[in-house]
Amino acid sequence: MSVNEKAAQAAGAATGPSTVAAATPAPEGWEPKIIGFACNWCTYAGADLAGTSRIQYPPNIRVIRVPCSGRINPQFVVRAFQRGADGVLVAGCHPGDCHYSTGNYFARRRYLLATRFIEYLGVEPERLEVRWISGSEGQKFADTVRELTEKIRALGPQRRLRETL
């Protein structure tokens, strides 16, 4: 392979996975729908901070406030996919910083397993993002949402688990 070919391949790889998922084109005017589950103490506060700092990010995310990432049942995530979400963000305090001391450690175990399992069922792994975002990380919240939105935009609509009429 020539250097140019490799460069082209690398450039292609950089734009994200577009292989099979994009086989069915996205409908006109489609916008990624992303459901965020955010713990009240860190990530929700971080999202608030993004707001007070006026850090802009794509409007595709809608956040559901929960007390702790330990409250976020993976079944909620699958429910969101079933109901038509194109992507889901699960976010909480950094390990060690949980307001309830240990909730995020349980969340970490659950999502280490659940992300793999959901991927195993044929959902592109990019669609479920789990991140620790603290109350002081408004920028990280905005960056995470932006990256997630872009990744999902590249993937197209989520049809795998979606309810069809």
Place this chain on the structure above:
Amino acid sequence: MEMEVLNLTAVGPAGAAFAAQVGAEAGTDVFSCYQCGKCSAGCPISYAMDYQPRQIMRLVQLGLKDEALKSSTIWLCASCATCTTRCPREVEIATVMDTLRAMARREGYPYKERNIAAFHRAFLNAVAGGGRAYELGMILSYKMATFELIKDIDLGLTWLRQGKLKFFPERIHGAAAVRDIFDKVREIERKEVAAQREGRPVAHEGTEGHS
């Protein structure tokens, strides 16, 4: 120029664009600089500069492109990176100097330090010619360009006698490949400059030293 009032509002968007471009090319945030002067204080050459390195950063922040690109500072900088190493705001000042120098050359600003520019050109000519630096040829071509024929003659002769300077350049087999590097870089630069200017007239001297 020195006595004029700098009209900051007149700098306008072009100034902001200049600051942004310097930051982007140098890969550092020029607006992080808070003018503490640690760079200038540590700079071994700042005494000889017309603007302190800190002041160059300020000129860039304010978008005062002409002042920055016409300064001797950017040419005198020896790239020792003491400034970068000690900067409390992690600004890569030495890289900013590199960037400004390349920009000044690209855009045809008159070299404030002609000799330094001539040296760099002579050096690169030698490399482009044979793949490796060739001190004697380089020094001779530098001296032709700067008319400093007498200076350093003592040292040069001593070094010739000691075998430190060679009469003939080393040429590597891949000399053509190295020359190709220079050509490709020049080509890329030409395209990038053209894209940047978008219709504005490209008016500056040759983009490469070895032409």
Place this chain on the structure above:
Amino acid sequence: MKYAYYPGCSLHSTATEYEETTRTVCATLGVELAEIPDWNCCGATSAHATNHLLSLALPARDLAKAEQMGLDVVAPCAACYNRMAQTIHETKDNEVLRHKVSQVIGAEYQGTVKAKSLLEVLAADIGPKVVEAKVQKPLKGLKVAAYYGCLLVRPPAVTGWDDAENPQSMERLMTALGAETVDWSHKTECCGASLTISRTDIVAKLTHDILDAAKAAGADAIVCACPMCQANLDGRQGLVEKTYKTQYHLPVFYFTQLMSLAFGKEPYKLGFARHSIDPRELLHSKEIA
């Protein structure tokens, strides 16, 4: 231990004694040097003072060759080492730039090999203990000021193998050879080598400050690891003495010269005759050579 060896232009011209003693020391310590075939100039300060891409492409061609050899690069010259380390650093996490560079050099550069300075290899990888074991003629009574200059230690984000403000690796090597080192203030100050031809006046001042500090600290000689520094501090010493009306007579060694000497090599083979400030008198007076 085997490295891809990048001598650099100076070691083939103004610094042949550095090249020769590098090979001597490496052979003694079992460091195998495989010279990169058909290497080209790293571009030095002139390249990055002129064009950023060029300053990455020139070293990248050499690094790509080393990649083919499957070996990390060792460069005795501080400037060459710095340009290579800089290229690796900048392209490490920047795939786009790495491909641009690959296109320019017409060969694939993947960024898989490291670049080390010879000083780092000998002081850190081999280490003073091994060096000490090889010493046959300790450099007793010789007081040296270890001079690092800029490019070995700065910027620390690129180099980072020794302290940027008060490096100690050369001191440790010199102590292992039986020499004494002085604690001094100017070991990482810039000598202005890239301006040596174009702004000799500036270089004279910088060199003066360094020589002054070394002398004040009580050093008999300076030891360095860079052909530019050596050429400046040694070759320009006469000019400095004339300009500032002072006398130093401080020989400027390559650290490999002193290592060779301590390893028992014949002094006449170490290129002392090529120095502007002839060190042989000093070595005689200390009964080292």
Place this chain on the structure above:
Amino acid sequence: MSAIFTDHQAALRDEVRKLLTDGTIKGFIGYARGRDSYHPAPAIVTRPDQVDGLILDQFCIFGLTKYLLDYIFEDGKMGIVAKGCDSLALQRLITDHRVSRDKVHVIGLPCAGVINAEKVAQLGLGNVQKVTDKGASFLVEGDKGSRELAKTEYLWDKCLWCEHHNPAVADSKLGPEVENVAMKPRDYSDIEAMENLPPAEKAAYWTRQFSRCIRCYACRNVCPACNCRECVFDIADPRWVGNTVKLSEQQMFHFTRAWHVAGRCVDCGECERVCPMELPLMKLQHKLQKDIVKLFGNPKPFEPSEVEVLGQFRATEDPEEFM
């Protein structure tokens, strides 16, 4: 490894008779002859005179422990016969506080593997009269012929990698313990192959499987880890999973079912065995097991423990992927 269940049939009957007679137990859950010699049926005996209807043979694959849930609020003990794998299921019910150990009398049955009746039934041997253990194979003699069947080919898959040949919970044991080694190492290569498929192919595969589901709940009903007093699938408010037969609901159902037993599955494989639509349900469970082993360093994810794997954590050792 020589152990043929039939050899212990008489001993079982004797013991059950004794237990019923002396009042140790008030009923016994065991096997009886089913529709043919390949398919035993569960049987509950409460009187000594019923005991001779109990059988034991090399086709007694399914566990009986879940029937214990029908007796938890009744006085007295129930007796049960349990192979190694069944004893794990019983442990599951005990650690889940669903069955209390002191209300069950366990007759343990060391087991060298159970013959896959579905495979043997295809061979046309007629009703099986006798099975003899030949080491690496079983000699199966039927009224229409006999065959020597290699264990590696004719045992249930789970018996091949079984490491629980002997019951972990037992009040008495039928016959000597058997050598407790797996016939072949546990192998997740089918899971890995699945993992390596691109998302669309995984999706296509599972769509093919789940779209066949008829929501009969046999998988749930047989599962020893699915032992809730009230199952989430039966609760109307909130309705986590719709009960219409729609692909998306089937997917939700299967995700939820698998997830609810993640880290609690005892690897009995009953869900898959009883599925009338032959859904590869253990492919879900094995994926979870495999990841639990890898992520949390739990080498035996199917042995019930005091704290389930998702009910604990290690602050610094657990993998950190979410920074």
Place this chain on the structure above:
Amino acid sequence: MRRVGVFVCWCGSNIAGMVDIEQVKAAAAKMPNVVYVEDNKYTCSEPGQAAIQKAIKEQNLDRVVVAACSPRMHENTFRRTVSGAGLNAYLLEIANIREHCSWVHPDKAAGTKKAVDLVRRAVYKVAKNVPLQRASIDVTKKALVIGGGIAGIQAALDIADAGQPVVIVEKTPSIGGHMAQLDKTFPTLDCSACILTPKMVDAAQNQNITLMTWSEVEKVEGYIGNFTVTIRKKARHIDTTKCTGCGICWSKCPAKLPSEFDLGLGQRKAIYVPFPQAIPNKPVIDEKNCIYFKTGKCKACQIFCPAGAIAFDQKDELIEEKFGAIIVATGYEQWDPSPYGEYGYGRYKDVITGLEFERLVNASGPTEGKIKRPSDGKIPKDVVIIQCVGSRDEAKGIPYCSKTCCMYSAKHAILLDEKIHAHPYVFYMDVRTPGKGYEEFYKRATEEHHATYIRGRVSKVYQKGDKLVCLGEDTLLGKKVAVEADMVILASAMVHQPAASKLAQTLGISYDQNHFYTEAHAKLRPVETNTAGIFLAGACQGPKDIPETVAQASAAASKAIGLLSKAKLETEPLVAQVNEGICSGCLWCKPICPYKAIDGKVIKERIAGGKTIERTVASVNASLCQGCGACTVACRTGAMNVLGFTNEHILAEVDALCL
């Protein structure tokens, strides 16, 4: 059918500028259960709240949705509003269309669409809300103060004066903290010891205050009003009931070591009180360095102690005590400036830190207040003070301003001139003097004491003969300058205590990226933490000078007093709840609870056939539960729920947002 009212706030132009209020209202009106929609310029204002109350009454609303700012901002405000109108406070939901929408999305159409979705989420959720009641719990009438510096002493004195018992836990052998190390205090130049020691004595003598020095907090359990704290009382090896503090023991002790209190500039013994005015004035034996502990021989202290107070066999004690409130006052550390290789701290003896200078100039310090430079004892003539060492230096990992250095550097400059007529050169970047009398103090330094202030960061300090050359740029001149100094003082940053994050984890409070403890609200709740019942005082929350520390300590004390003065506390009803009917009693929820709030309980139940049976179900102790909900996910049936964030709620929210 519910009767939901939706109130859309403009927040002036904060929301209305970026979200089309009319569109949101129109969409809300069509949502299920919504019977009334209204907008208001400022819903949180008095008229805005009155409008909600009016609508509740007139429209007979039974649920309220406010679409406005973050619930973290005004949820409590609006809860009070609805309960003021006779509605249960928990029949309210907030749609965050400001922080999560109008402030971050510049595209008005997309922002409006999102705002509608967020309102729908709240409308769906509120329909599932049920009235909740607050419960009340008892309060242990005792406060714990962690840290015995000026912050802790002040807080303890205030609480004690209010008649409540308080325990100070201090990890070093004496209370006093950093303030005890200082010489003079700005801007009045009172002697630090003269104003601190009386307070230390007050604390020791106050009937309501118990001092536990040489002690550390090991474990904290429980919750507001009912903390159970385990305190490790480290072995002092002194029977404090017998010891009179006569000092014979430390005069006889042969083991000499660098004194921590004097920052290594002076020495102490292995049995020691850290400084002469220490309280309690009873020594401790430093086990690591005591000759007896190391070799089994010596016992000089025991031999000479007239009171027989030496107790080599004393062991650490763990003491468990209950507290109603906790004040954290653990202070700061001065940053070690060694990472500045260019300043040569550690390489040149005469480069010292500001705190070291305090010991040099302090009359009870190692030089008895004579300013002599460490290398040769010479009295310095020219002294360079470098400000912002560490502080405001991102490259060194300290992005913030340490707030106190400008003032203490001015103080050092004044003291240098006053005491030894040395010439101070102060390198600064900005001089920050926002405090009463501070600017005037700085003026004194420059005008009366002729300190030379040079605007620029020093780049390098190096030895030249017996001088230290400081290279800087006078950025006002644009010239490189050098000062040949006899001594250099680095105004080093104030940083967190090394164990700050560990204590935060023990307490369950949060800390910022610089490891300072986080207050509940930067402006409005500056002394509270996010954990109810735990308050902050002093520099553990961020760099502070003494007046500010004392003020915050009193503020924290008043919060604690307020808490302790209540007979009962109302608790949040948003806690876990078990649906016993479907609970299987598997108790997998139990190990997950961080508050040990879950246990099994046996209930009796009549089953079909008229029989009564007993079975075990999970049970939540509502006053221990903090409502995190981690248990709910372990419950397969959904028998475990968190009020306010139930499964029903979240599923409805997911559905609403995916419509």
